[in-house]
Every structure is written in structure tokens, then in C-alpha cells.
Amino acid sequence: MRLNIEKFKFDFKRKLMNTFAEEIEDAPKLHIYMALGGLVRDYITEAWVNSNNYYTENNIKQVYYFSMEFLIGRLLKSNLLNIGIYSLCEEGLKELGINISELEELENDAGLGNGGLGRLAACFLDSMASLGIPGHGCGIRYNHGLFEQKIINGYQVEVPDNWLKEGNVWEIRKENKSVEVRFGGNIRISQINGRLSFIHENYDAVRAVPYDTPVIGYDNNSVNTLRLWSAEPIDTEFDLFSFSKGEYSKASSYKASVESISQVLYPDDSYIEGRLLRLKQQYFFVSAGLQSIVRRFKKTGHSIKELNDFAAIHINDTHPAVAVPELMRILIDEEKLSWDEAWKITTSTIAYTNHTILAEALEKWPVDMFKKLLPRVFMIIEEINKRFCEEVLDRYHGDWNKINEMAIIKDNQIRMAYLAIVGSHSVNGVAKLHTEILKKQELSSFYNYSPYKFNNKTNGITHRRWLLQANPELANLITETIGDSWIKSPNNLSSLLPYKDDSAFRDKVAKVKLNNKIEISNDIYKKYGIKVDPYSIFDVQVKRLHAYKRQILNVFNILDLYNRLKQNPNLDIVPRTFFFAAKASPSYHLAKQTIKLINSIAFMVNNDAQLNNKIKVVFLENYRVSLAERIIPASDVSEQISTATKEASGTGNMKFMMNGAVTIATLDGANIEIKDAVGDENIVIFGLKDYEVLDYYKHGGYSSREIFNNDRRINCIINQIMNGSLGVAGSEFNMLYDNLIYNNDEYFVLKDFDSYVKAQNQIDSYYKQKDKWQQMCIANIAKSGIFSSDNTIREYSKEIWNTQEIIL
Ligand SMILES: *Cc1c(COP(=O)(O)O)cnc(C)c1O
Numbered sequence: 001m002r003l004n005i006e007k008f009k010f011d012f013k014r015k016l017m018n019t020f021a022e023e024i025e026d027a028p029k030l031h032i033y034m035a036l037g038g039l040v041r042d043y044i045t046e047a048w049v050n051s052n053n054y055y056t057e058n059n060i061k062q063v064y065y066f067s068m069e070f071l072i073g074r075l076l077k078s079n080l081l082n083i084g085i086y087s088l089c090e091e092g093l094k095e096l097g098i099n100i101s102e103l104e105e106l107e108n109d110a111g112l113g114n115g116g117l118g119r120l121a122a123c124f125l126d127s128m129a130s131l132g133i134p135g136h137g138c139g140i141r142y143n144h145g146l147f148e149q150k151i152i153n154g155y156q157v158e159v160p161d162n163w164l165k166e167g168n169v170w171e172i173r174k175e176n177k178s179v180e181v182r183f184g185g186n187i188r189i190s191q192i193n194g195r196l197s198f199i200h201e202n203y204d205a206v207r208a209v210p211y212d213t214p215v216i217g218y219d220n221n222s223v224n225t226l227r228l229w230s231a232e233p234i235d236t237e238f239d240l241f242s243f244s245k246g247e248y249s250k251a252s253s254y255k256a257s258v259e260s261i262s263q264v265l266y267p268d269d270s271y272i273e274g275r276l277l278r279l280k281q282q283y284f285f286v287s288a289g290l291q292s293i294v295r296r297f298k299k300t301g302h303s304i305k306e307l308n309d310f311a312a313i314h315i316n317d318t319h320p321a322v323a324v325p326e327l328m329r330i331l332i333d334e335e336k337l338s339w340d341e342a343w344k345i346t347t348s349t350i351a352y353t354n355h356t357i358l359a360e361a362l363e364k365w366p367v368d369m370f371k372k373l374l375p376r377v378f379m380i381i382e383e384i385n386k387r388f389c390e391e392v393l394d395r396y397h398g399d400w401n402k403i404n405e406m407a408i409i410k411d412n413q414i415r416m417a418y419l420a421i422v423g424s425h426s427v428n429g430v431a432k433l434h435t436e437i438l439k440k441q442e443l444s445s446f447y448n449y450s451p452y453k454f455n456n457k458t459n460g461i462t463h464r465r466w467l468l469q470a471n472p473e474l475a476n477l478i479t480e481t482i483g484d485s486w487i488k489s490p491n492n493l494s495s496l497l498p499y500k501d502d503s504a505f506r507d508k509v510a511k512v513k514l515n516n517k518i519e520i521s522n523d524i525y526k527k528y529g530i531k532v533d534p535y536s537i538f539d540v541q542v543k544r545l546h547a548y549k550r551q552i553l554n555v556f557n558i559l560d561l562y563n564r565l566k567q568n569p570n571l572d573i574v575p576r577t578f579f580f581a582a583k584a585s586p587s588y589h590l591a592k593q594t595i596k597l598i599n600s601i602a603f604m605v606n607n608d609a610q611l612n613n614k615i616k617v618v619f620l621e622n623y624r625v626s627l628a629e630r631i632i633p634a635s636d637v638s639e640q641i642s643t644a645t646k647e648a649s650g651t652g653n654m655k656f657m658m659n660g661a662v663t664i665a666t667l668d669g670a671n672i673e674i675k676d677a678v679g680d681e682n683i684v685i686f687g688l689k690d691y692e693v694l695d696y697y698k699h700g701g702y703s704s705r706e707i708f709n710n711d712r713r714i715n716c717i718i719n720q721i722m723n724g725s726l727g728v729a730g731s732e733f734n735m736l737y738d739n740l741i742y743n744n745d746e747y748f749v750l751k752d753f754d755s756y757v758k759a760q761n762q763i764d765s766y767y768k769q770k771d772k773w774q775q776m777c778i779a780n781i782a783k784s785g786i787f788s789s790d791n792t793i794r795e796y797s798k799e800i801w802n803t804q805e806i807i808l
Pocket of ligand 1: 115116624625649650653
């Protein structure tokens with residue numbers, strides 16, 4: 001946008017005055033931040049309205065990305081960068097005596113997601129807006145996002161995330177766009193004008209109020225919308241009425257039960273939460289979102305039968321899968337279409353992304369619970385199931401085994417993935433390997449039944465947040481070297497590749513990395529009192545704590561290295577600092593034991609003078625987007641060590657690569673595609689392959705106890721953990737022990753240990769070859785452009801949504 005420093009300073013001072021009646025000198029920092037945010041919103045309002053008008057007036061097909069989670073993080077810096085005024089504001093504020101980075105720190109992360117799935121949704125919003133694709137987010141405005149993690153005495157303690165306590169400058173409440181969502185009650189069937197009608201009676205109504213946040217494209221005048229729904233009581237008079245009759249508690253419990261729907265995000269990652277409230281949340285935002293889409297569409301005057309030409313609805317995992325029967329309900333009960341017409345529209349509008357094959361993450365709802373909460377929607381699911389089963393029987397000549405395999409309702413449970421597949425025209429996995437496993441194993445019956453629906457869309461990350469914003473020094477160096485075209489065309493990062501043979505450039509890249517390491521080391525000293533050596537290798541594993549991600553494997557290598565150093569303090573290794581950051585779901589005891597274990601080891605290692613500072617262990621508390629933005633640009637080694645087949649894609653892996661870290665990885669998820677992009681010489685691979693893991697699961701033949709008995713290193717490590725050597729009673733880690741030894745180590749930690757240790761030694765030896773290491777880093781940066789979510793979104797747009805890139 002066109003702006004100069006003087007105009008900005010004037011606007012800013014006026015905004016501060018108009019909002020808080022304050023001058024800069026007397027304004028608290030928080031007000032300064034809010035005034036700046038408010039000003040940014042003012043600057044983009046016109047473009048926001050224009051974008052919407054343009055889409056509507058030109059009948060442009062729009063995407064609605066339905067997701068239970070949007071892990072957005074902070075917006076101030078990314079919004080300023082996207083409208084192209086970050087440097088100008090930085091400068092202008094400086095002249096007013098204000099440090100913009102201090103303001104950035106005042107913004108609470110919007111942590112409305114658990115991990116990769118929610119962060120993907122946020123990256124996709126950024127890419128849709130930046131490519132000019134009319135695409136909007138639809139989700140829940142949780143009053144509390146993912147809990148804040150505190151580490152107390154080595155244990156995780158959860159504190160509610162009160163992210164809205166100081167208000168949210170980016171959102172606008174749209175009272176007049178509220179809709180009603182209905183739960184419970186019963187269905188009365190009657191004949192009206194010769195047509196069966198389904199009348200919903202005695203339901204509980206909830207008001208869904210949307211809050212809109214602008215999603216600003218990079219330098220293109222496009223502004224899309226993230227619409228998040230908040231649950232409120234339907235009429236406020238009810239409270240007063242009841243109060244007057246002395247039913248205050250009834251009224252307030254009604255209010256509380258309604259508000260509970262958008263109160264808090266469930267803190268589980270890759271794990272189903274089967275509670276009624278979770279189902280209420282799902283239906284709440286899906287119904288509200290669909291109603292608002294249909295209402296908006298009808299205003300254009302087009303026939304509802306053309307909905308699929310103007311709207312693409314994408315469901316992020318099965319959490320919004322109730323969109324299939326809910327859209328059917330709206331089309332049949334409210335728009336009076338026939339079943340067949342409604343089905344055609346529904347299936348050609350909805351597309352589904354599968355995110356996991358972990359059995360514990362595949363959603364199933366008990367029929368009884370579902371039917372009671374959503375009686376009409378359940379009837380529709382039954383009908384979808386009946387028609388689908390008839391079709392399957394027909395196709396397979398009455399083979400009832402196929403019904404067992406494929407029925408949407410089985411054993412009194414609704415299998416949401418099957419509902420999503422049957423009700424949509426596209427089913428995609430999130431990395432090549434993951435999609436192949438879906439086709440060949442987990443969903444093979446459905447793949448054989450309708451192969452044309454299945455496709456792969458490897459995940460991506462927005463390079464604007466994860467490079468331009470998070471690593472400004474590297475971004476500047478890149479732009480100095482190859483120009484700035486990479487910001488709009490991230491594949492152009494590949495022009496950096498030849499510079500890996502330019503020693504001056506290598507030194508500059510190394511200098512940027514060192515600066516980033518120094519910066520975070522200073523923060524760490526201030527916050528934790530731990531002295532970290534910025535010249536040590538920064539070896540980083542940051543992601544949700546989960547058995548399949550194998551933080552334990554990392555821990556085993558650290559303990560082995562510790563034992564080797566105790567034996568031989570002169571061991572010739574490059575000093576290394578192992579960083580962890582991870583939240584555990586509050587009810588996931590094994591994960592919590594792992595956090596305690598890491599912190600116990602950190603305490604032991606960091607206070608052992610004999611080690612000569614050769615290793616340090618740091619657990620950074622409260623992992624979230626804004627922390628990821630600091631630690632990833634300071635990383636040398638990216639730990640991507642999940643058991644092969646378990647990590648559907650991973651996106652953390654891509655962020656590290658883009659910031660010039662070298663990956664140590666199993667051949668899992670998108671690690672495989674990263675290896676193919678950078679070449680074998682620029683990554684360190686270890687561990688069991690997907691087919692080996694699958695073979696063990698199928699045919700057995702693995703005994704962790706055998707390894708425990710025969711590998712002296714492992715024997716020693718496990719004994720250390722269990723006999724109190726870490727200064728903590730072994731009983732604290734009993735679940736870890738049981739899983740590794742009694743339950744035969746489901747994730748092959750012991751099996752992959754030897755291979756992992758060798759890979760870590762390889763890393764040490766590469767790092768000692770300074771030039772080679774720096775060449776590896778540069779190759780990673782240069783090849784990372786293909787993992788920009790711009791590329792991913794282009795593929796969704798062309799191959800699934802059939803939408804256009806609009807130039808405004
Ligand atoms: C990218 C990201 C994730 C996903 O990381 P993975 O390593 O792919 O599991 C989780 N949390 C946050 C805050 C992220 O930024």
C-alpha cells in the first residue's frame with residue numbers, strides 16, 4: 001500500500017488518541033500495540049470489502065476451509081509484512097521512541113489448535129490469500145486455546161490459555177450474521193403438499209455468532225476471511241424471566257451449558273476425544289458455517305442446484321465430517337430438493353483430507369449418543385449408509401464381507417472417515433507415503449471402490465511466516481543474493497544452490513545462523529539461567545509429545561552420549577545442545593513421564609562439571625507458534641525421527657529445512673520428499689523402512705527384550721532410568737518401561753537405537769567439516785521452496801476445488 005513515514009506517524013497518533021484518548025508519552029505499551037493493530041485493520045478494510053464485493057459481483061467460486069483448529073500464532077508482523085509496510089512502521093515507530101519488536105511480544109498467540117493439523121490450516125489461509133484464491137476459514141472461536149504449559153519441578157502443569165483477556169484487535173463481531181443451531185429434540189414426520197416433511201421439535205437452540213478476522217494476501221490487495229463462531233444463549237431475556245421466577249440457577253446453567261460449546265479447545269493431538277461436548281462443537285460450527293454459506297449464496301439469485309459451481313467446501317480431517325449429512329439436511333429439509341439432487345450437490349461440493357492412520361485417532365461416534373444429540377442428522381446418515389451399502393452389495397454381487405468392511409455404521413458406531421469418503425468427491429492424503437498407505441492398507445476397500453477420488457497433496461508451510469518473518473536476517477541475505485522474486489515465487493529459492501560453492505556466501509549464512517543462536521541463547525539464560533554455548537550444535541526436537549514421534553529415542557542417544565563422556569571425558573565430539581519443546585495432552589500419562597524424564601536428564605547433565613560443557617539439554621516450556629519462530633531459525637539439526645509409517649506428513653520438518661538446518665530423519669511422511677529434494681548427501685537417514693515396520697506388525701518377529709538383553713548400552717540406559725540414577729525414583733517412569741519392555745516397544749525405539757546413534761555420529765562428523773556442513777545447509781534452503789504451501793494450495797485449487805487465482 002502507499003504510505004509514507006510522516007503519514008503513518010500522524011495516523012498512528014490519531015488512532016491512539018481516538019481509541020484510548022492518550023498520547024504516546026502516557027500510553028501503556030499494550031495500548032500502543034492495540035492502536036497499531038487497529039490502524040492496520042483500518043488500512044486493509046477497504047481492500048477487504050473490495051475483495052468480497054469482487055467475488056460476489058463476478059460470481060467467483062469460493063473455497064470454505066472447515067477446520068476444528070486454526071493454529072495462527074501472532075498476526076501483527078505478518079499483517080504488516082503482507083501489506084508491505086513493516087519496515088516503514090518499524091522506522092516510524094522508532095522515530096516516536098517505540099521498539100516494534102517489543103510490541104510484537106505483547107500479542108498473545110492465537111493458539112486455537114494442537115499442532116500440525118491446525119498450523120496447516122493457518123498456512124493454507126495465508127497461501128490462499130497470497131495467491132488471490134478466494135478461500136475462507138471456518139472454525140470455532142474458542143475462549144481458551146491450547147493450554148499454556150508451565151514446567152514445575154520437571155513436571156508439566158497446565159494453565160488455561162486466556163488469550164482474549166486483553167481483547168483481540170484483529171476480529172470483528174458480526175452480530176447481524178448470527179445463525180441458530182439446534183440440538184436434541186425429536187423429529188415429527190408429516191405429509192405436506194404430498195411431500196414427506198421432517199419437523200424438528202423440542203430442540204435446544206444455540207445462537208452462533210461469527211467473529212471475522214481478515215486474512216491478508218502478500219502484496220496483492222486480496223483479503224479473505226477467517227470466520228470463527230462463538231456460542232451464545234439464544235435470547236437474553238430468558239435469563240431475566242427465569243430470574244424473576246426464582247429460577248436463577250436454571251437460567252445460569254442454561255447459559256453456561258450453551259457457552260461451554262465454544263469455551264475450550266480439546267488438547268488432544270492425533271487422539272479422539274469421544275465426549276458429547278466435542279460432538280456438539282463439531283456440529284455447532286459446521287451447521288453455522290453451512291447455513292451462512294447457503295444464505296450468502298442464495299442472495300446471489302442463483303439456484304441452489306448450482307451451489308457446487310460457486311462453493312468448494314473442504315474438511316480438514318473428519319472433525320467436520322458431519323458437514324456431509326448437515327448439507328443434505330439443509331438441501332432437503334429447507335431447500336426442498338430431492339434426495340438425489342441434494343446428494344449430487346453435496347458430493348460435488350465437499351472434499352476431505354485424511355491426516356492420520358493411527359487407530360486411536362480415527363473418529364467413531366456411538367449411535368446412541370449421536371442420535372440423541374442430532375436426531376435428524378442421524379436419520380440422514382442412516383439413509384446415506386443404507387443407499388451406500390446397497391450400492392456396495394450390488395457391485396460385489398451380494399458379498400456381505402464388503403458391508404462389514406465398508407459400512408458407515410457398524411457395531412453401533414458411526415465411522416466418520418467412511419462418511420467423509422462416501423460424501424465427498426476427493427479424498428487426499430498429506431504426503432506421498434501416507435497417501436500410498438491409505439490406498440493400499442487403511443482405506444484400500446474404498447480405494448478399490450472409487451479410485452478416482454483418491455489423490456495426494458503433500459503438506460506445505462508458508463515461507464512468508466517461516467522464513468521472511470521468522471528469520472529476517474536470512475531473508476535479507478537471500479534477497480541481496482538472488483533478488484526478492486522468491487517471496488512471490490518460492491521455487492526461485494533454488495537460485496541459491498550455486499552459491500553453496502561461494503565461500504563468502506557460506507560464511508554469511510553461517511553468520512546469520514550464529515546470530516540467531518546467540519539471540520536465543522541470551523533469552524534462555526535470562527529465562528532459565530542455563531548457559532548455552534552458541535558455538536555448540538543446536539540439535540532440536542520441537543513438536544507435540546507423542547510416543548510415535550519418539551522423543552524417547554532422542555533421550556536414549558543423549559544418555560548414551562552422556563555415558564560415553566563419563567567413560568572418556570576427552571571424547572572428540574563437537575559440543576552439542578539438545579533442545580526439546582513439547583506439550584503433552586493432560587491425560588496422556590506416558591507423554592508426561594517423558595517430559596519429566598527429559599527435565600531430569602537436563603538437570604543432571606547441565607550440572608555435571610565433568611562433562612566440560614560438551615553436552616547440554618534444554619527443555620523450552622510452552623511450545624507454540626511464536627516459540628517455533630524463534631527456535632527454528634537458530635537450529636542446526638532438525639530431529640524428525642518418528643517410527644516409519646506413523647507421521648502422516650509433518651510440517652515442522654519443512655520449517656527447519658527452510659531455515660538451513662540439516663535433518664536427521666526416518667523415511668516417514670514428507671521426510672521422504674525432503675530427502676528426494678535435497679539428495680542423499682544433504683540429509684542423514686536412519687532406521688526401519690515403512691515396509692519393514694508393516695511387516696513386523698503383520699508377521700511379528702520383533703522382540704524388544706532380546707535387544708534389551710543383548711545391547712549393553714540399552715541395558716545400561718534403561719537401568720539408569722529405573723534405578724534412580726537420574727535423581728528420580730524409577731517408579732516415575734514405569735509406563736515408559738512397560739511400553740518398551742513388557743509391551744514389546746510398539747514404536748521400535750530399541751530396534752532403531754543403533755542406527756540412530758550411528759546417524760548422530762555422522763552428523764558430528766559432517767559438522768566438523770565446516771565447508772561441507774555449510775553446503776548442506778544452503779542446499780536445504782535452496783530446495784525448500786517446493787514445500788511452500790503456495791505450491792500445495794495451487795494443487796488443491798487446480799485438482800480439487802477448481803478455483804481461480806484472482807488479480808485484484
Ligand atoms: C509446525 C508446528 C507443529 C507441527 O510440527 P511437527 O513437527 O510436524 O509435528 C506443531 N506445533 C507448532 C507450534 C508448529 O509451529
